[in-house]
Amino acid sequence: MSPHAVDGTAEPGQRRRVVVGVGGGIAAYKACALIRSFTEAGHHVRVVPTASALEFVGRATFEALSGNPVHTGVFADVPQVPHVRLGQEADLVVIAPATADLMARAVAGRADDLLTATLLTARCPVMFVPAMHTEMWEHPATVDNVATLRRRGAVVIEPASGRLTGKDTGAGRLPEPDEIYALAALLLERADALPRDLAGHRLVISAGGTREPLDPVRFLGNRSSGKQGYALARLAAQRGADVTLVAGAVAGLDDPSAVDVVRVQTAAQMQDAVMKHAGGADAVIMAAAVADFRPTTFATSKIKKGEGEPDTVPLTKNDDILAGLVRSRTDGTLSSGTVIVGFAAETGDEQGDVLSYARAKLARKGCDLLVVNAVGDGKAFEVDHNDGWLLAADGSETALAHGSKSLMASRVLDALRPLLPSVDR
Ligand code: CTP
Numbered sequence: 327m328s329p330h331a332v333d334g335t336a337e338p339g340q341r342r343r344v345v346v347g348v349g350g351g352i353a354a355y356k357a358c359a360l361i362r363s364f365t366e367a368g369h370h371v372r373v374v375p376t377a378s379a380l381e382f383v384g385r386a387t388f389e390a391l392s393g394n395p396v397h398t399g400v401f402a403d404v405p406q407v408p409h410v411r412l413g414q415e416a417d418l419v420v421i422a423p424a425t426a427d428l429m430a431r432a433v434a435g436r437a438d439d440l441l442t443a444t445l446l447t448a449r450c451p452v453m454f455v456p457a458m459h460t461e462m463w464e465h466p467a468t469v470d471n472v473a474t475l476r477r478r479g480a481v482v483i484e485p486a487s488g489r490l491t492g493k494d495t496g497a498g499r500l501p502e503p504d505e506i507y508a509l510a511a512l513l514l515e516r517a518d519a520l521p522r523d524l525a526g527h528r529l530v531i532s533a534g535g536t537r538e539p540l541d542p543v544r545f546l547g548n549r550s551s552g553k554q555g556y557a558l559a560r561l562a563a564q565r566g567a568d569v570t571l572v573a574g575a576v577a578g579l580d581d582p583s584a585v586d587v588v589r590v591q592t593a594a595q596m597q598d599a600v601m602k603h604a605g606g607a608d609a610v611i612m613a614a615a616v617a618d619f620r621p622t623t624f625a626t627s628k629i630k631k632g633e634g635e636p637d638t639v640p641l642t643k644n645d646d647i648l649a650g651l652v653r654s655r656t657d658g659t660l661s662s663g664t665v666i667v668g669f670a671a672e673t674g675d676e677q678g679d680v681l682s683y684a685r686a687k688l689a690r691k692g693c694d695l696l697v698v699n700a701v702g703d704g705k706a707f708e709v710d711h712n713d714g715w716l717l718a719a720d721g722s723e724t725a726l727a728h729g730s731k732s733l734m735a736s737r738v739l740d741a742l743r744p745l746l747p748s749v750d751r
Contacts, residue, residue: 342514344369345412345448347421347441348388349428350378351500353457357422358383359503360510361391367511372412374398374441376428400443409440413447420510423457423500424482426468432480433471451513453481453520455506460496481520483509484564486583501583508557509564512732519736525566526749530607531559532600532614532647534574536593540639541625548615552576554669554699555613557735559585565739570607572599574614593617593644600647601654608746609665611738612648613697620644652692665745667738668693671701684717694719694745697726697738716741 344364348357354375364371373388377398388396400409413419421428421441428441432454437443445452454475462468463485472482483506486499500506512519533555537545552573559571560582569585574596581587588603590596593616604610619641629636648668654660670687674680684698698715716724716737726737 340368342369342417343415344371344510344514345416345419345444346371346373346392347419347424347428347444348373348375348379348383349421349423349425349441349457350376350381351423351425351457352382353423353500354379354382356500356503356506358387358391360420360422360506361388363503363507364510365392369514370394372416374412374444376439376441397440400437400440402440409437409443410447412440413444414449416444416448416450418450418510418514419444419448419452420455420506421453422455422506424454425456426458426462426465426471429454429456429468429471429475429482433474451481451517452479453483453510453513455483455500456485456498457500458485458498460498463496463498476522481509481513481564484584486581497584499583502580505560505580505583508560508730508732511730512561512736515729515733516736519733520561520564522566523743524562524739524746527566527608527746528568528570528606529559529562529609529611530570530572530600530603531555531562531611532572532574532596532616533559534576535615536574536596536617537591538593538617538620538644539591539624540621541627541629543628546617546619546621547575548617550574550576550615552579554731554734555611556582557731558611558613558738561732561735562739570603572596572603572614574616593620593647597645597647597650600651604651604654604660604664607664609667609742610651611667611742612651612693613669615671616647617644618646646691648691648693663747665695665742666693667695667697667742669697669699671699673701681715681723684715688717688719692719695738695741697734 346361348354361371371392372394373392373396385396431442432445437446475482485497486501487497488499534552535548535550537547539545556579559569563569563584571585571587573587573589588599590599622640622642651666655662668691670684672680672683680700688696696717714726726734
């Protein structure tokens with residue numbers, strides 16, 4: 327099959343109309359950072375808080391951050407009919423935090439304040455980002471309301487677990503503003519990027535670089551930021567999958583919400599963690615930049631300059647985790663149905679271009695899908711955007727249009743989805 331471009335995605339940075347709804351919960355303060363991310367990206371933002379949200383954050387803060395007037399009721403600014411126009415004109419509505427009460431009112435189709443009226447008139451993607459005490463999140467009324475909103479086409483984000491107000495812990499915490507922004511910005515790039523189509527599936531995803539210690543203060547590492555693997559884990563969890571993220575060294579990233587994170591340092595530790603969790607998984611995605619070599623010996627005290635200083639560092643080859651997974655599938659230690667996805671970072675050279683190296687790598691590694699990033703010239707590593715190719719074992723080759731790492735992740739999960747075993751839901 328010949329390579330083809332995949333989509334008609336909106337240009338990153340294109341100015342869009344975003345309504346940020348804010349419910350009345352303590353997490354309302356996090357909406358401030360979210361609003362700022364939208365305005366910094368050049369979008370036109372209207373903030374619509376509920377009356378109780380203004381008990382937590384003042385109107386002046388929202389007006390200053392968005393540069394636009396802020397109302398809660400439908401009778402302000404009546405000639406402009408904002409209760410109808412805000413929703414009709416929006417490209418995206420994000421509600422953060424979405425309280426249990428606000429979601430219940432949305433389900434009931436109420437229109438007794440500006441935010442609920444806006445929800446009734448919006449025809450764009452609508453994303454609820456719940457935040458509440460665990461008991462409220464787990465209550466059958468909320469569970470039903472979340473299911474109803476999803477059935478009607480809204481995106482309802484899985485909340486984070488962790489410390490809530492006071493001493494409470496458990497699911498129900500608002501994800502960090504950067505994570506909410508990443509998911510919301512993805513919906514602006516691609517309105518259908520967050521279906522719940524991975525519910526019932528277990529995925530293991532590796533991310534980041536490994537660090538191979540040389541002595542107590544030094545290591546051999548690489549420039550992987552972990553952003554691509556984290557974007558995959560975040561998205562897979564929001565698409566309903568049960569995700570274990572095996573994370574090596576990453577560039578100060580927050581843990582994605584609703585994901586189990588296992589931290590490792592070395593390639594050997596990553597191998598152990600991946601093999602351990604691959605057991606019950608439907609798919610393993612190796613997005614990590616695993617070191618091919620490690621220093622043969624580890625000096626237990628710091629290597630000093632001067633007499634006896636080494637002039638070379640002997641290296642030993644690490645196991646190839648991806649190839650090992652493929653082997654375990656054949657020898658029966660891993661279920662033969664486990665889908666295995668590899669990544670390849672290629673520059674191309676005089677001997678071959680990026681795609682010819684990638685095709686050879688797919689054949690050599692024997693995985694089902696290979697995500698190919700063109701690297702060099704500042705591409706792929708440590709940046710927020712990516713482009714590349716998706717090669718499949720059946721010979722199909724798909725160009726991945728330039729876009730955010732979240733968009734790339736959504737394309738990879740789309741390609742993975744039909745390869746997964748069916749689940750009874
Ligand atoms: N990989 C792995 N274990 C290793 C090295 C790489 O599992 N020891 C995985 C990576 O996570 C990635 C894929 O293999 O999914 C390709 O990695 P890459 O570094 O591009 O491939 P290499 O086999 O190291 O090939 P190259 O000779 O191009 O470095």
